[in-house]
Each structure stands twice: as C-alpha cells, then as structure tokens.
Amino acid sequence: MALIITSPLRGWAAPLDSVPDPVFAQRMMGDGVAIQPLADTVCAPFDGEVVTLHEAGHAVSLRSDEGAEVLIHIGLDTVGLKGRGFTPLVAPGATVARGDPLIRFDMDAVALGATSLITPVIVTNAEAFTITRRTMGRAIGAHEELMALAPARTQPRRWSDDGTVIEERVTLILPHGIHARPAARLGECARQFEAEIHLLHGDKRGDARSTVGLLALGTRLGDELVVQARGSDAEAALAAIVALLGSDMGEGAPAHAPAIAVPAAPVLQPGQIGGVIASPGLAMGPAVRLRQTAIAVEREGKGVDAERTALDAARTEVRVRIGARADAAGGSVAAVMRAHLALLDDPELAAGAETRIAAGNSAGYAWRGAVHDQIAALKATGNAHLIERTDDLVDIERQVLGVLTGIPAEADAIAAGAILVADDLLPSQLVSIAASKPAGICLVRGGPTSHVAILCAGMGLPALVAMGDAIEAIEDGTALLLDAEAGHVTPDPSQADADAFAARLAKREARRDAARAAAGNACQTADGVRIELFANLGTVEDAKAAAAQGAEGSGLVRSEFLFLDREDAPSEDEQHAAYQGIADALPGKPVIVRLLDVGGDKPAAYIPFDAEENPALGLRGIRVGLAHRDLLETQIRAILRVQPVGQCRIMLPMVASVSEIRAVREVVERLRGEMGIETPIEVGVMVETPAAAITADLLAAEADFLSIGTNDLTQYVLAMDRGNPAVASGVDAMHPAVLRMIAETCRRATAKGRWVGVCGGLASDPAAVPILIGLGATELSTVPGFVPEAKAIVRSVTLADARDHAERALHCSSAAEVRALARAFEEKNA
Numbered sequence: 001m002a003l004i005i006t007s008p009l010r011g012w013a014a015p016l017d018s019v020p021d022p023v024f025a026q027r028m029m030g031d032g033v034a035i036q037p038l039a040d041t042v043c044a045p046f047d048g049e050v051v052t053l054h055e056a057g058h059a060v061s062l063r064s065d066e067g068a069e070v071l072i073h074i075g076l077d078t079v080g081l082k083g084r085g086f087t088p089l090v091a092p093g094a095t096v097a098r099g100d101p102l103i104r105f106d107m108d109a110v111a112l113g114a115t116s117l118i119t120p121v122i123v124t125n126a127e128a129f130t131i132t133r134r135t136m137g138r139a140i141g142a143h144e145e146l147m148a149l150a151p152a153r154t155q156p157r158r159w160s161d162d163g164t165v166i167e168e169r170v171t172l173i174l175p176h177g178i179h180a181r182p183a184a185r186l187g188e189c190a191r192q193f194e195a196e197i198h199l200l201h202g203d204k205r206g207d208a209r210s211t212v213g214l215l216a217l218g219t220r221l222g223d224e225l226v227v228q229a230r231g232s233d234a235e236a237a238l239a240a241i242v243a244l245l246g247s248d249m250g251e252g253a254p255a256h257a258p259a260i261a262v263p264a265a266p267v268l269q270p271g272q273i274g275g276v277i278a279s280p281g282l283a284m285g286p287a288v289r290l291r292q293t294a295i296a297v298e299r300e301g302k303g304v305d306a307e308r309t310a311l312d313a314a315r316t317e318v319r320v321r322i323g324a325r326a327d328a329a330g331g332s333v334a335a336v337m338r339a340h341l342a343l344l345d346d347p348e349l350a351a352g353a354e355t356r357i358a359a360g361n362s363a364g365y366a367w368r369g370a371v372h373d374q375i376a377a378l379k380a381t382g383n384a385h386l387i388e389r390t391d392d393l394v395d396i397e398r399q400v401l402g403v404l405t406g407i408p409a410e411a412d413a414i415a416a417g418a419i420l421v422a423d424d425l426l427p428s429q430l431v432s433i434a435a436s437k438p439a440g441i442c443l444v445r446g447g448p449t450s451h452v453a454i455l456c457a458g459m460g461l462p463a464l465v466a467m468g469d470a471i472e473a474i475e476d477g478t479a480l481l482l483d484a485e486a487g488h489v490t491p492d493p494s495q496a497d498a499d500a501f502a503a504r505l506a507k508r509e510a511r512r513d514a515a516r517a518a519a520g521n522a523c524q525t526a527d528g529v530r531i532e533l534f535a536n537l538g539t540v541e542d543a544k545a546a547a548a549q550g551a552e553g554s555g556l557v558r559s560e561f562l563f564l565d566r567e568d569a570p571s572e573d574e575q576h577a578a579y580q581g582i583a584d585a586l587p588g589k590p591v592i593v594r595l596l597d598v599g600g601d602k603p604a605a606y607i608p609f610d611a612e613e614n615p616a617l618g619l620r621g622i623r624v625g626l627a628h629r630d631l632l633e634t635q636i637r638a639i640l641r642v643q644p645v646g647q648c649r650i651m652l653p654m655v656a657s658v659s660e661i662r663a664v665r666e667v668v669e670r671l672r673g674e675m676g677i678e679t680p681i682e683v684g685v686m687v688e689t690p691a692a693a694i695t696a697d698l699l700a701a702e703a704d705f706l707s708i709g710t711n712d713l714t715q716y717v718l719a720m721d722r723g724n725p726a727v728a729s730g731v732d733a734m735h736p737a738v739l740r741m742i743a744e745t746c747r748r749a750t751a752k753g754r755w756v757g758v759c760g761g762l763a764s765d766p767a768a769v770p771i772l773i774g775l776g777a778t779e780l781s782t783v784p785g786f787v788p789e790a791k792a793i794v795r796s797v798t799l800a801d802a803r804d805h806a807e808r809a810l811h812c813s814s815a816a817e818v819r820a821l822a823r824a825f826e827e828k829n830a
C-alpha cells in the first residue's frame with residue numbers, strides 16, 4: 001500500500017532540480033520535492049517519530065511508522081543562522097501525528113539571512129522506498145499529498161534461468177511518462193554499454209536505444225516497467241538505466257507548461273459598454289449619477305475694492321481647504337492638491353482676474369474669465385496631455401466660485417459601495433466623493449492620464465473613462481458590474497453573471513488581504529529566483545507609504561516633482577534635502593533617482609523651450625539635461641551628497657544613444673572626483689525608446705543597469721500618443737510589439753551581465769507581472785500600493801512557467817489576446 005507524505009508547509013511545490021544547491025538538486029541526500037514556503041510552520045508529514053532535530057533548528061528528520069525516512073530542510077545555507085529565527089516545537093525522539101507542528105520560523109528573518117527559503121523534503125532511505133507520485137509545479141496546502149511512496153522490492157534484480165538476462169522492476173515517476181525527451185536520454189545512456197537493454201510495459205517491449213520503441217510503450221506516470229539487460233556489462237547497464245528512470249530526468253517542471261488555450265480576444269457581450277481602463281480593478285454596485293450644479297455669476301461688480309477683497313477672501317478659503325487636504329492625504333492626492341495650490345496662486349490667473357475687476361466686473365465673473373483664458377491657451381497647444389490638465393483649472397474655478405456664490409461646488413456625498421457615473425469628474429470632486437467610499441467610477445469622457453485617473457489608481461478605485469454616450473442612458477440605481485480589467489461595464493446583469501462576478505471579486509479581495517499580510521516578506525519566485533520589488537516615488541510621503549507596503553527600494557524617483565509647477569529651478573540644497581528624505585525613508589535600500597525628465601508633456605517654466613511641432617520627439621528627458629549642463633550638474637551633485645554614499649543610484653530618462661550615457665557618466669565621475677567620493681555610483685539608463693531597446697547590448701556595456709519605461713516605450717513603439725484620449729484604447733503595453741521590445745532588451749542586456757528592471761506602468765499591472773518575469777526582468781518598480789500584490793504574484797509562479805507563459809504572449813497577435821492569455825494563466829494559477 002502506498003505511503004502518503006503530506007506537505008509539511010503551505011507553499012509552492014517545485015522539483016528538486018530547481019533548488020539552487022547541488023546537494024539537493026543532484027539528489028546527493030535522496031530524492032523528493034522542494035517547497036517554496038508561504039507559511040511559517042513546518043508540520044509532520046506522516047505519523048511517526050522525530051529522529052533528529054538539528055541544533056540550529058533549521059532541519060528535522062522523521063521516520064514514519066512504515067519506516068520511510070524524510071528530511072525537511074528549511075531554506076538554504078540556514079545552518080549559518082545558528083538557530084536565529086527558528087523555534088523548534090518538538091524534541092528528537094518525540095512521537096508525532098501527521099500535521100503536528102515541528103518547527104516555526106520567522107520568514108522575514110530567515111529570508112534575509114538565507115540564500116533561499118526553498119525547503120527540500122527528501123526521502124533519505126531511497127533504497128527502501130520508491131517515490132511513485134509527487135506533486136510539483138503548483139501551489140500546495142499544508143497536509144495535502146506531496147508524495148506517495150511504495151516500498152522498494154526486496155529482491156529487485158533477478159537473473160533469468162539461463163543466467164544471461166538480468167532484470168529489475170521500476171515504477172515510472174516521470175510526470176508525462178516516457179515521451180521524446182526522456183526517451184532520448186535513455187537512449188543516450190544505453191549506448192554507453194555493450195549490453196542489449198529493453199524496457200517492458202505489459203506485453204510491449206522496447207529497445208532502450210530506440211526512441212520510437214520507447215515511445216511505443218505508451219507509458220504513464222506510475223506505470224510498472226521491467227528493465228532487462230543482456231551482455232558483458234549487463235549489471236552496470238541495468239543499474240544506470242534504473243537510476244535514470246528513478247530520477248526526474250529534468251521533467252519535474254514540464255518544459256512546456258500544460259497547454260493553456262488562448263481564449264479569443266474579449267469582445268463585448270450584448271449590453272456591455274466598453275471603456276478605457278484608467279484604474280484597474282473590479283467593482284459591483286448600483287449606479288449613482290453625479291449631479292452638477294451650474295454656478296451662475298453676475299457680470300457687474302459692486303465696486304473694485306469690494307470685488308478684489310471678495311476674490312482674495314475666496315481664494316484664501318479655497319487655499320486653506322486644499323492645503324488641509326494635501327496635509328491630510330499623502331502620495332498622489334497630496335501631489336494633485338499641491339498642483340491646485342500652484343494654480344490658485346498662478347500670477348497669470350491673478351492678473352487676468354485683476355484686469356477684469358478693475359474694468360468693473362464682479363469677482364466671480366473676473367475669476368471665471370481669467371480661468372477660461374488659460375483653458376483656451378492650453379487648448380491652443382493641441383497637446384492632448386496639456387488639454388487634460390484643463391480639468392484642474394475648471395476645478396479651481398468651481399471651488400472659488402462656490403465660495404463666492406455660496407453654491408456648493410463639490411459633489412454631494414453618495415452611498416457607500418455605489419458606482420459613480422458621470423460625464424466627467426474634477427479631481428476635487430473625486431477627493432470629496434472618495435470619502436463616501438464608492439466602489440468604482442465610470443466616466444463618459446476623461447483620459448487615462450488625467451489627474452482623476454492617477455488619483456483613482458492611487459486610491460485603488462476601479463475606473464473606466466472615455467466610455468462615450470452609451471453610459472448616459474444608465475439611470476440611478478441600475479445594477480452595474482464594472483470590470484476595469486477587461487475594460488467594460490455590464491448594466492443590469494443576469495443573476496448568474498452577478499454571482500460569478502461576486503465570486504471573482506471575493507477571490508480577488510481574499511488574495512489582496514493575504515498579500516498585504518505577507519507584504520514584508522522577501523520576494524522570490526516559487527522556485528526561489530530573487531525578484532526585487534521596488535516602488536515608484538515622487539515624494540517623501542510616497543517613500544514612507546512604499547516602505548510600509550514592503551517596498552525593497554525605489555526603482556524610479558520621478559525627480560521632476562521638484563522641478564514642475566514653479567518659477568525657478570530648485571537649488572542643490574533643496575534637491576539634496578528631498579533626495580535625502582526619500583533615502584532616509586527607505587533605510588539600507590536602493591533608491592534610483594531619475595535625472596530630470598521634463599520636456600514634451602512636462603514643460604518647466606524656467607527652461608526655455610522653443611515651440612516644437614512634435615514635443616514628444618523633441619527636447620525631452622536626458623536631452624534637456626545635456627543641453628542645460630548647469631541643471632544636470634546641480635542635480636547630480638545633490639544626488640552624490642546623499643548619505644550613505646551609494647544608496648542613491650542615478651538613472652537617465654529617454655535615452656536614445658550610447659553617447660548620452662557616456663556623457664553623463666563622465667559628469668558623474670568628474671563630480672565624484674571633485675567631491676572626494678570614493679564609492680562608485682551606479683548609473684543606469686531607462687529604456688523608453690525603440691532605439692534603446694534594440695541597442696540594449698551596447699547600452700549595457702556602459703550602464704550598470706537598465707530599467708524599462710513601458711509608458712513611453714509603448715507610445716514610441718506603437719506611434720500612439722500616450723496622452724491622447726482618441727488613441728487611448730490602443731495604447732496598451734501588453735501589445736506583442738511592446739513585449740517583443742522588452743524581450744529583446746532583456747536578452748541583449750542580460751547577455752552582457754546587466755540586470756533589467758521595469759518601472760513603467762506595466763509593472764503595476766497584475767496581468768503583466770508573470771510575463772515580465774518570464775521575459776527576464778529581475779526588478780519591478782510599481783506604484784506603492786501594488787507592492788504587496790506584486791510580491792504575492794511573483795511568489796505564486798515558477799520561473800519556468802513564467803518563461804513559458806511569456807513565450808506564448810510574444811506569439812499572440814494583439815494586446816487583447818495577450819490579456820486573455822494572462823487571464824487564463826491567472827485562473828490556472830489561482
């Protein structure tokens with residue numbers, strides 16, 4: 001009867017070959033399965049006795065009542081921890097029942113001190129037991145079957161009566177039987193001997209040197225075979241073939257993951273309304289329409305002084321309100337609020353209003369006129385990204401007019417759990433509505449890079465924008481299923497659809513909760529490959545939030561937050577204080593500061609930009625720094641001053657040529673010399689242009705690392721403006737063309753020994769994480785709130801599965817097909 005060994009831990013069951021330690025991978029101690037732990041308590045895998053418990057507490061061996069001996073070794077190189085982080089719960093000699101806790105360990109402490117947390121579970125008396133079944137390549141719960149053992153035969157070898165043929169029985173442990181690859185390896189092994197060797201399966205007989213003969217045996221996992229050898233070296237030949245059949249032959253992790261059918265690209269079902277994903281997620285709830293009150297203003301003023309005083313007072317009141325919001329919030333809300341404060345004090349707006357008041361107009365009329373002048377100026381640029389910023393102007397227009405007229409400018413509170421449906425939404429309205437805890441947002445208009453979109457993403461609020469007039473017809477109270485992963489909303493769903501959606505949502509939430517609970521744990525794939533999980537930051541508040549979410553560093557500090565929305569460039573001291581603050585919030589962790597990335601969609605008032613016909617193809621990114629050396633040098637000096645030296649690395653935006661990294665490296669080295677800094681400073685490049693992707697090998701020869709900015713890379717690969725709502729639905733970084741660029745970058749750079757990360761928005765897309773790892777990225781930098789989930793996704797996949805999945809994605813014909821593939825992968829892994 002089979003002896004069942006249950007998993008001593010919850011985690012991911014992986015083949016021993018994936019353990020990065022030859023002692024286990026080469027089965028020097030015996031055969032078994034490895035577990036990448038997702039829990040901290042090792043339990044007894046059967047009823048039996050504790051034989052040894054190492055004094056360092058990291059390994060325990062047990063003997064089952066049937067005599068099978070099993071060693072459980074927690075992590076690699078953990079003996080060196082000398083017991084730190086391990087709490088033995090039993091003593092040698094103890095009798096245990098299956099599931100009894102044996103050792104508890106501190107996952108954080110052990111992960112930090114060990115090479116890997118991967119935990120081999122080894123059958124050490126293989127001469128007495130054969131593993132007939134094993135669980136590998138999937139998540140496993142504690143107490144689920146990990147292996148099945150059968151007692152080895154007492155007289156395994158038998159000579160034929162005439163003494164010419166020796167034979168031995170084996171139980172096949174290959175997960176897919178003897179298919180082409182194992183057959184080839186058996187043939188290779190057999191050819192090293194003189195002896196004739198045959199495998200017998202039932203009444204079929206195949207020559208071990210013949211691949212076809214072996215395939216024709218039609219074997220499957222668990223089949224009983226007889227291996228026969230005849231000839232001068234028959235004993236040695238038999239032993240070699242039996243030993244090979246007793247191993248996984250590298251089949252533990254199937255080279256090709258079980259086929260995942262690529263579902264057809266999602267098409268809208270009747271009644272569904274499509275939209276552009278501004279903030280991913282799922283939500284269900286009743287529709288609530290936003291009621292906007294129009295604010296009318298008198299034209300005639302009541303005297304210049306009175307109107308001036310009224311406007312000043314209204315602006316002061318709004319300033320205090322926005323300032324309080326900025327202080328109370330953090331991250332993106334605070335950043336948007338600060339941008340609004342800057343607009344409120346914009347001198348052009350003040351001058352425009354003053355002129356109108358001086359001409360006898362009311363404060364409200366003057367303010368509205370001044371704001372509309374600015375909106376007209378932005379619209380005249382034709383730059384879609386700037387046009388999206390007009391929402392911010394309308395926002396402060398309404399807030400000031402609200403104070404002047406006494407008409408509430410902010411949106412009314414809505415019922416918690418409702419889905420807000422609106423023509424458009426202003427940032428301040430979103431912030432006030434967010435307090436009522438809506439479940440999601442659907443907008444007729446709006447763009448995916450608007451402040452509302454950024455705020456929704458920061459709040460984790462699912463949102464679809466640019467949905468068009470179709471959602472105008474949705475009435476208050478209509479039940480909605482908002483799928484901001486596939487990009488559509490279903491009004492009035494059937495009960496079955498609603499139930500299925502609710503189940504999906506509940507699963508998602510449970511996973512998110514579990515991810516949050518494990519946010520502080522180290523990040524590696526299920527088979528122990530380390531993936532660094534960093535966060536993208538703009539401010540010290542972001543850095544604090546990121547640290548709290550388990551970020552292991554910052555892969556992108558968008559330093560332009562210091563440079564935008566102001567009249568002059570920040571001084572070296574001001575910059576240094578900001579970078580130091582961020583570094584201090586992430587003690588001991590790498591902080592990658594991106595050099596000033598302005599130009600294009602991010603103009604800075606004090607840098608003279610000539611009018612450009614194609615700003616996205618003009619003076620932007622590192623080109624600006626190289627054209628304004630004073631700005632570049634000031635920034636690099638501020639970064640080099642951060643203590644401890646070396647914590648901050650430097651990254652160049654929008655690189656197109658090797659000469660750019662050479663030029664910046666030369667500045668860094670010169671300043672380092674001038675400042676007497678001996679520690680080398682890492683300098684890396686962003687891959688945001690097709691040029692950088694296709695020359696990643698050349699850049700890798702000069703740069704310490706490469707980080708892919710998928711936002712810009714997507715717009716340049718697809719020739720679609722990332723800020724233009726008209727093409728927004730096509731700007732999807734999951735497009736196979738973009739994925740192929742990422743693959744090419746990883747291939748070329750890693751061949752030169754440089755790591756590649758991803759700091760663009762794609763890294764924050766749960767569907768993309770396995771693909772990016774599979775393509776070769778070893779660092780992901782995401783929005784801070786996504787760090788725990790990204791870590792959980794990384795932990796749930798093996799590198800082999802991720803590679804296979806990524807390879808399939810590269811061969812899809814559209815982004816929609818890649819997304820369908822990703823959904824199937826996620827469901828299979830769930």
Ligand code: PEP
Nearest residue numbers: 709710711712759760761
């Ligand atoms: C990118 O382009 O992907 C990126 C990270 O830079 P930004 O979005 O700031 O342009």
Ligand code: MG
Nearest residue numbers: 688709711712
């Ligand atoms: Mg960019």
